[in-house]
Amino acid sequence: MSINQIIYRNLKKNMKNYYVYLFALVFSVALYFAFVTLQYDPAMDEATGTVKGSAALKAGSVMLIVIVSVFLLYANNLFIKRRSKEIGLFQLVGMTKGTIFRVLSVENLMLYIGSLLIGIFLGFSVSRLLMLILFKVTGVEDVATLNFSTEALVQTLVVFSAIYVLIMLMNYIFIRRQSILALFHVSSTAEQRVKKMTPFQMLLGILGIGLIVFGYYLSSRLFSSDFFGNQLFIVMLTILASVILGTYLFYKGSVSFIFNMVRKQKGGYLNVSDVLSLSSIMFRMRSNSFLLTVITTLSALAIGLLSLSYISYYSAEKTAKDNIPDDFSIPYSENTSKAPAPEQFTKALNEANIDFTTRHVDLLESGVDLWNVIELPDEEGGIEPAFDARNTTMTVIGDDDVADLDVQKTDVIFVNRMKTMERLIPFKEQGQITLSGEQTSIDLTFKGLKDIAAIPLRLTGGFPVAVVDQSVYEVLASDKDPEIEQEFTEYTGVNISSNSNVEKADEIFSKTGLSKWAAYESRHATIINQKLNVGMMMFIVGFLGLAFLITSGCILYFKQMDESEDEEPSYTILRKLGFTEGDLLKGIRRKQLFNFGIPLVVGLLHSYFAVKSGWFFFGTEMVTPMAIVMLIYTGLYSIFGTLSVLYYKRMIKMR
Numbered sequence: 001m002s003i004n005q006i007i008y009r010n011l012k013k014n015m016k017n018y019y020v021y022l023f024a025l026v027f028s029v030a031l032y033f034a035f036v037t038l039q040y041d042p043a044m045d046e047a048t049g050t051v052k053g054s055a056a057l058k059a060g061s062v063m064l065i066v067i068v069s070v071f072l073l074y075a076n077n078l079f080i081k082r083r084s085k086e087i088g089l090f091q092l093v094g095m096t097k098g099t100i101f102r103v104l105s106v107e108n109l110m111l112y113i114g115s116l117l118i119g120i121f122l123g124f125s126v127s128r129l130l131m132l133i134l135f136k137v138t139g140v141e142d143v144a145t146l147n148f149s150t151e152a153l154v155q156t157l158v159v160f161s162a163i164y165v166l167i168m169l170m171n172y173i174f175i176r177r178q179s180i181l182a183l184f185h186v187s188s189t190a191e192q193r194v195k196k197m198t199p200f201q202m203l204l205g206i207l208g209i210g211l212i213v214f215g216y217y218l219s220s221r222l223f224s225s226d227f228f229g230n231q232l233f234i235v236m237l238t239i240l241a242s243v244i245l246g247t248y249l250f251y252k253g254s255v256s257f258i259f260n261m262v263r264k265q266k267g268g269y270l271n272v273s274d275v276l277s278l279s280s281i282m283f284r285m286r287s288n289s290f291l292l293t294v295i296t297t298l299s300a301l302a303i304g305l306l307s308l309s310y311i312s313y314y315s316a317e318k319t320a321k322d323n324i325p326d327d328f329s330i331p332y333s334e335n336t337s338k339a340p341a342p343e344q345f346t347k348a349l350n351e352a353n354i355d356f357t358t359r360h361v362d363l364l365e366s367g368v369d370l371w372n373v374i375e376l377p378d379e380e381g382g383i384e385p386a387f388d389a390r391n392t393t394m395t396v397i398g399d400d401d402v403a404d405l406d407v408q409k410t411d412v413i414f415v416n417r418m419k420t421m422e423r424l425i426p427f428k429e430q431g432q433i434t435l436s437g438e439q440t441s442i443d444l445t446f447k448g449l450k451d452i453a454a455i456p457l458r459l460t461g462g463f464p465v466a467v468v469d470q471s472v473y474e475v476l477a478s479d480k481d482p483e484i485e486q487e488f489t490e491y492t493g494v495n496i497s498s499n500s501n502v503e504k505a506d507e508i509f510s511k512t513g514l515s516k517w518a519a520y521e522s523r524h525a526t527i528i529n530q531k532l533n534v535g536m537m538m539f540i541v542g543f544l545g546l547a548f549l550i551t552s553g554c555i556l557y558f559k560q561m562d563e564s565e566d567e568e569p570s571y572t573i574l575r576k577l578g579f580t581e582g583d584l585l586k587g588i589r590r591k592q593l594f595n596f597g598i599p600l601v602v603g604l605l606h607s608y609f610a611v612k613s614g615w616f617f618f619g620t621e622m623v624t625p626m627a628i629v630m631l632i633y634t635g636l637y638s639i640f641g642t643l644s645v646l647y648y649k650r651m652i653k654m655r
Helices: 003-013 015-039 054-082 084-092 097-138 150-177 199-220 230-265 272-284 289-314 316-323 342-351 419-424 470-478 499-511 523-576 581-617 623-653
Strands: 328-332 356-362 364-369 392-398 411-415 431-436 441-449 465-468 490-496
Touching (some): 054 150, 289 316, 289 523, 342 356, 356 392, 392 470, 431 465, 465 470, 490 499, 523 623
Parallel strands (some): 411 441
Antiparallel strands (some): 356 490, 411 465, 431 441
16 A cells, blocks of 8 residues: 555544544634735725834734634644554554654645645635634724735745645654653653642642632732832742642642632532532643643633723713813914914904813812821831822812802812822822922811812822912912922813704814924814724734634633543543433533533633733723623633533543
8 A cells, every 4th residue: 555545544534533633723824824814905004005014913923823823733642642542553664753753744745735725715805804803803994895915825835835845843742752652651651640639739729719809809909009120020030930830730729629628618528410520620730730720710711901092982981081182172272382373263264163161170280298198008008109299290270160169268189080090199088288389388188189180180290289269379470489390370261052063163173283392282183093002902912812713712612522532431431330421421421511611711800800910001991891792701611611622522432
C-alpha cells in the first residue's frame, strides 16, 4: 500500500475525529479574516475614512492571533493524542517516525487548505455584518459595503502558515519523544486521577478561598483614601497575584475540599448522580487546575473590559451632561483670552433663526484652606497629602448665578460634584473653610456637596466649585489676589430651545472657530466623539471577548469529549447494572453544570469585584451595563455546556 493510499484511507476513517479539528480551523480562519478585513476597509482609513480606528484594529488583530494560536495548538494536541494508538500501530507494522510524520503533515496540509478556503469565504461573508455592527455602536451614518481585501487575504495566509508550522513542530516533537508502548497509553494517562483527599490538599483549598477573599477585600478599598501614590500600584499587584494564585489553589484543592465535605455529609451513600458528578469533578478538576485558572482569569478580563467599555458607552450622554451643563460652553476672559467672544456665536445663531437662551456666570479663583473639611490620612502614617489642603485655590461663584440655590452669608456649598474625585479626596459632611483674597480672609461653614453642574468640569479639573452668598462673592472679587493666575473670568452657557436645532447649531459652532479652542465645548459633539471612541473600543473588546469565549468554551467541550471516551466503560457497566438512560443523564447534567458553571461563576465574581473597584472612572452607571454583559456572556457560554450534555447523550444511547 502506497503512502498516498494510507493518507486517503486515514482521512476517510478518521473523519469522525476530524470534525472537531475542522471546526477549530474553519472558525479560527473565519474569525481572523473577518476582523482583518475591517482593518483594511476604506472606511477605517486614518486620513479619509469615516471611522478613525485602524490602529486599534491592528492591536486587536495581534491579540486575536494569540487567542487563535493557543486554541489551534490545543485542538491539535487533543487530536494527536486521540490518534496515539494509530501512530503506535504504524510503527508496529514497520513505518519509521519520519514517514509517520510525513503522513500526518500531508493530512494536516489537506485539511488546512480546505479549512482556509471555507474560513475565508465565511469570514468575507460576515465582514459586512461586522461593519454594520461597528457603524451602529459608533453612531456613524455610512453604507457598509462588502469589500474583498487582498491585503487581508495575504495577512491571513501568512499568519495561518506560521501556525501550521508550529502545529507540525508540535506533532514532530510528540512522535519523536513517544515510544511504541507509551503511544498505546497516552489517552489513558493524560488525566491525573487522585483517589484520596490529603490534609495538605485541604489546607490548599482553604488557602485558595482565603486568597481570593483577600483580593476582593483589597479591590473594594483600592481607590479609597487608604492608598496613595506608589502604594496604589503595589496594592494592584497584590490583588492580581492574590486572585490568580487563589484561583489556581481553588481548582487545585478548594473544589475537592468542598465536594469532599458534601460527600462526607452523605455518609458514603452516594447515588448514581453523585458518582457521575461529585466524584468526577473532585478527581479531574485538580489535574485541569492550570487550564481552568487561565480560562477563568482571561474570562474575567474579557468580561471586565467589556463591562467597563459598555459602562462608558452607556453613560456617554449622562457623563456629557454632568461635565458640560449647557449645550455650548464658552468661557472667556477679556484680559488673557485671544479666543472669539460668546457674542460671535450668539450673533450667528440669531442670523440662522435658531432660538436659544444664555446663562452667565462670573468666575473667581480664590485662595482656600480646606484642611477641616477633607478627610486625609494623617502625616504620622507616612502618607503625604495629595495637595496642600491648607493653602490651595478653588473656583468661587455667587449664588445668584446658580438657579434654585440660596446660600447664607456664613455658609458655603460645593457644587460640580464629581464622584471620581470624591473617591480620591473625600469630603466631610461639615466643617469650616477659609476663603481668602489679597488681604481679606472669610471663615465659612461648609454645608456639603450638591449634585449641581454649575460650570464645565474642564474649567476646574474635576475639583468642586464653591458657591457663596453674592455679597461674600463681591467682597472676594474686589480683593482678588493678583498672584493667583486665572485663565477665565466669566462663563457663558448657550442652550438651544429646540432639540431639532442642536445639530445645526453645532455646525455653526464649528464654523465660527470656537470648537478649535480646547475649553470651548459642544455637548452634542462631545457625545458623538465619546460614542465614536468608546464604541470602537467596545467593538474590539467585544469581538476579542467573543473570540475568547468561543475558544475557551470549545476547549472545555473538547475536554469533555476526551473525558467521555475515558469514562465510556463506566457507563457501559452502569447500563448493564440496570441504570436507565435518564439516571445517567441526570448525573451528567450535574457534572456539566459544575464543569462549565464553576469557571463561569468564579470568572463573573472576579470581573464584578474588578469592575466595582474603579467603574466610576468610566461612567455614571455600573449595574445595568455590567448585568447586560454578564447575562449575554453566560447565555453564550451555556451553549457549550448544552452541547457537552448532548454529546454524552449520544454516547449513552450507543451503550
